[in-house]
Amino acid sequence: MKSECIEAVSLAVGRSLTNEEIKGIETRINRNMRQLATADREAWQQLSQAERLTNAAQSAAEEIIQEAEKRRQRVALTIAAHDRVSRFLDDRMATGVDAIDAFSRMLAFHADTKGNTMSVETTAKAIERDALRQMLETLEQGAARLKDDPSNWAKHFFGLLENKEGTQAVVRELFGEESGVAGAREGAKQFHQVAAALRERFNRAGGDVGQLEDWGMPHHHSRAKVAKAGREQWAGDVMPYLNRSKYTNPDGTPMNSQELMEFLGFAWESIATDGVNKLNPGQFRGAGMRANRGNQARQIHFKDAESYLQYQAKYGERTLYEVMVGHISSVAKDVALVEALGPNPDHQFRLWKDKLRQDLTLANPDKAGKLQQRLISLENLYDLVTGKHQPVANEHLAKTFDTLRNWLVASRLGGAVITSLSDEGTMHLVAAMNKLPKMRMLANELRALNPRNQMEKRLALRAGLAMNTYIASLNRFGQEGLGASFSSKMAQTVLRASGLNALTEARRRAFGVTMMSSIGQLSRDARTLGELDPGDYRILLSKGITDTDWEVWRRATPESWNAGNPNVLTPGAIYRIPDDSLTDLGDPAVLRENAATRLLGAVLEESDVAVIEPGAKERAMMMANIQRGTWKGELARSFFLFKSFPISMIERHWMRGMDSPTAGGRARYLAMLIASTTLLGVVSMQIKEVVKGRDPLSMNPEADGGMRNWMRAMLMGGSLGLYGDFVFSESTQYGNTPIGAMMGPVVGLAESSLNLTQGNLIQALMGKDTHAGAEALRFVKGNLPGANLWYTKAAFDHMIYHELQEFLSPGYLAQMRRRAAREFKQSYWWEPGETLPDRAPDLSRVVAE
Structure with missing residues (x-):
């Protein structure tokens, strides 16, 4: 069979296959046979075996050609990324910045102005917010709303429960079913459009994720629940939920129950072991090419929305709302990584880490020990930025401590809103540094605190500002990744009830709107970055803003929100620039994406300094190499509860203060x-x-x-x-x-x-x-x-x-x-x-x- 496969594919490609292409040729042919059979089972079964082989070989040949093109693209992108990193490190070292310190600035935001780049952390956050701002209908369907159920006003006001009916309605629309809920169809449409745009951006950076015709929304499995159920139990539970027409044999016949159970057994093994079953003992392994993430076999096909919902209720551990937002956050992080470090950022990072170790050790052999420690810290920062973490050692212990910490947040921070008055001081200090008009910022804050001013609130959300409440983050207090537990909702409820969430979001929104308005005005007044005031130029340059970005900003038409904010430059304004206005600068789609990402990134970075929010650098100092579900790890996480804010104050404001040139x-x-x-x-x-x-x-x-x-x-x-x-x-x-x-x-x-x-x-x-x-x-x-x-x-x-x-x-x-x-x-x-x-x-x- 293998020789026949090789001959058929060679004939379709029009050349002899390479040794690499010959590997797994039978598996490739069988997979294509199944896909072709699934597409039109009746027509497939009428074909002879030779015709089936020819058609499958033709599809395999097209795959091989596309893979070769993708490899060429990835080689070019990898070389470009390597050269980009090399130039950046040389440039920073020429200014006296240490090479390891310089590389860390590529990964995470540093509050001083020595970076001259937008970090992977900030880029991922900006891409995420840019995506979320375009799917407000999706988010609003998932948020608890008083008008949907006035009798349960307390639950909706305090946000104790999500709007399950609204979220489930969106899921039904995502699966192509009528939900009967106003707004759900638009919410589903927005989610699919945003997910598709992110997939395309990911692929342009070297990714290879195709579009599944029946893809409704991302799947989520609780590894612990799947493992606990066991192979037979899980497979038996899942089988009734599946779309059986998607599971065929190479000859076009549908898989029988025994064959499907065998297939599900392999799927269970992969989910329950988190992919450990695929390891080859003794063989070197990294995390694999990041650009391949999302293209691993997505073979759990649910027959309808109800089946998906029932599966999530039994074998998920996140709310449906969290699954959707989590998918956007994950893809945004992948996009930021491959755009900064190439299609295989893990390999690129290892290469530079080894090179830095070699060069710096040869230069200072007596400091090899200290150098090694710094490289370990750099790797910890990389792992945190990329989302790598050690598996939970003991689920029960981890959840117990999570509950305890959430309980302490709920019981100890009822008066934190009063202590947060100090945010006004840091906010006005950062505004002064950025030369933002303070009275306008104060007016924006008062407008943000007005609950009747819903129009400007929506304008801010559509600009990607003040979205922390939607993401439900407790990062200020060192308690993140809260999940859907009752204790986490209780903690959020107390913070909402105290007014802290509303006041914090109002401050963030006021600062963000004021900065976007100021950038909008500056882009009208200055033709190039070089014409800016030296202070403004220094700040924007430190965030990696280029002359091309500035030119794209100038070609956008700012939005007029009110008399105090007549020129607000928003991502939406940038995306509305027509193609023919940008073709002289390059690819219009890429130019708009980059300009919008850098605008949001610059504003979000300064907002996180003005109204302090711990970032990856601060979290790495506290949580690096700490494993959840161990006594050591949980006690360490507990030690840092409530300490992330003071650490961030020191790391951000004291660092920025010491960065002044005089x-x-x-x-x-x-x-x-x-x-x-x-x-x-x-x-x-x-x-x-x-x-x-x-x-x-x-x-x-x-x-x-x-x-x-x-x-x-x-x-x-x-x-x-x-x-x-x-x-x-x-x-x-x-x-x-x-x-x-x-x-x-x-x-x-x-x-x-x-x-x-x-x-x-x-x-x-x-x-x-x-x-x-x-x-x-x-x-x-x-x-x-x-x-x-x-x-x-x-x-x-x-x-x-x-x-x-x-x-x-x-x-x-x-x-x-x-x-x-x-x-x-x-x-x-x-x-x-x-x-x-x-x-x-x-x-x-x-x-x-």
Whole structure:
């Protein structure tokens, strides 16, 4: 059979086959026979065996020709990528940037202006947002909406549940079925268009992903659930859901149940082992060519939407909404990688890592050990940017700690919105550096906070701005990849209910709109990048903006949103540039994509500095080489909970401040940073005290405790950011030791539990008054999700909590008063145990001696 296959394909190609092409020739012929048989089974069965072989050989020949063309394309793209990286490293080293540091800037965003490139991380994020902004109908069908179910207003307002009916309606439309839900058809159309555009962009960069005729939406399998079910159980469950017409034998006959079960057994093995079954022991293996991702056998064909939904309910672990958004994010990351490093970025990275090791070791043999450590850190950063991670060692342990961390977010950050006032300081500082009009940004923020101003909100979403709420990210707190668990939704609910999500998105949106408006105006005024103000030129150049990008921006017609934003340059404005206006610059489609990606990337980078959001560089410092599902890995992740914000503050603002070319500029930036965040920290701290029923703290440096209060304000406002919301919370003041607090909330929780049990037992044995009942009540309240929401805290404490405390431990409230007076020099404007206050807060305490 093999010789016949070789002869038939050689005849179809018109030449002798190479040894590489001969490998697997029978498998290629059989696969094409199945595909041709599936396309028209009746006609196929009427053909003779010789005719079937000829037709399959012709299809195989076309494949071989296309593969040869794709190989030539990939060779050219790989050479171009290698030369591009080489030129970039040479250019950066000429300015004094270390080669390893320079390569890390290609991978992840650095807040200084030494990169002169847009990183893979930023490019992927920009491509993702560019895609998501074009599928708002899809996203809105998946978001819980009050008008769909007014009776469940609380669920929809707080976002506790997704809109399952809307999401399922989109899935039905994706499978070509009528859903009867308004907007679902448009949502499905948008998703397919965006997915197709990303696939085409991926293929232009060297990818090879074809379009399946019956592709509805991406499949998702829970490896753990599939593995636990076992081969026979899983195959038996899946079989009724399949479109049997898609499974044929080479002779055109449909697979019988036994043959299909055998096929599904191989599929189960691949899913359950995450591809380990395909390894050849002892053979070198990398991750494979990135450009081939998505072209692996996609052979699970569901017969209809209901079958897909039932399978996902049983063997998925993400919501349908997360599956769609996750697919877009994954492809965006692949596109960014292959565009930056060529069709095989893993190979390109290994090549450069080895070359850097060799060159730098030869130059400084005595520093080989330190060099190796830096290269390991570089590889960890690469793995994080590319989405590589170690498999979960123990699913149960990982989910237990995820639930615990989500629970702590829900119970400890009810007042985080007050602490986030320091974002105003960093936002205006970054605006000043970018020469953005501050009053316009303030007006944009006020408009963003207006819930009735839905038109501008939609304009911002269509521009790719303020989409974090749709993505449901908790990255600020070091808790990401939340999934669909109840605890994650509970954490999101508390952050929504506290107002933190709305305020954070308003700030991001205001900054993004103001920057897009400023870029739009600048592109009208300056004909080239070189004509810009030196500060503006330096910032845009640091983000890899080229003269070609600038020219494309100039040829776009900005959008007019309102009197304050008359020239907003958006990705949509760039995509509306007609082809004939760009042909003199190159391929119009590529030019528009690149210009839109770099516009969004530049704005998103600055937004993440203005309203701090940890990036890959910061996450690599905290989470590199940490395996989930191990005690070491989970405790390390727990240690960094709430610490990602202060680490990002240091990495982004202190790095940017030190990047100023003059000593005066560095001092000015850092002074403005410390002053603004500390003053806003004072405001945050005093609001928190008043909300707790206490008079403001004295900020008089000469007063007892005054300097300590300024230090607390600095920590809360800037240096420790939102971590200050935990360090100076009641649970720390009244429960944890400083070491327990610094080790993170999980260790702090364990310490509090130990004090409550063992500590009280020891006190009782020593004959001391334990106040065990009141302490147990405080422990429960401190760890009860939503109990510490800033706007209900005082009323709840005084009307319920204090009464229970005094009942369980008489004299406990008097001890609270004495401690506040002794340690914090404070009095209460709303006395503990009193149902209503008898006076207003004494604001004169702020300057009291």
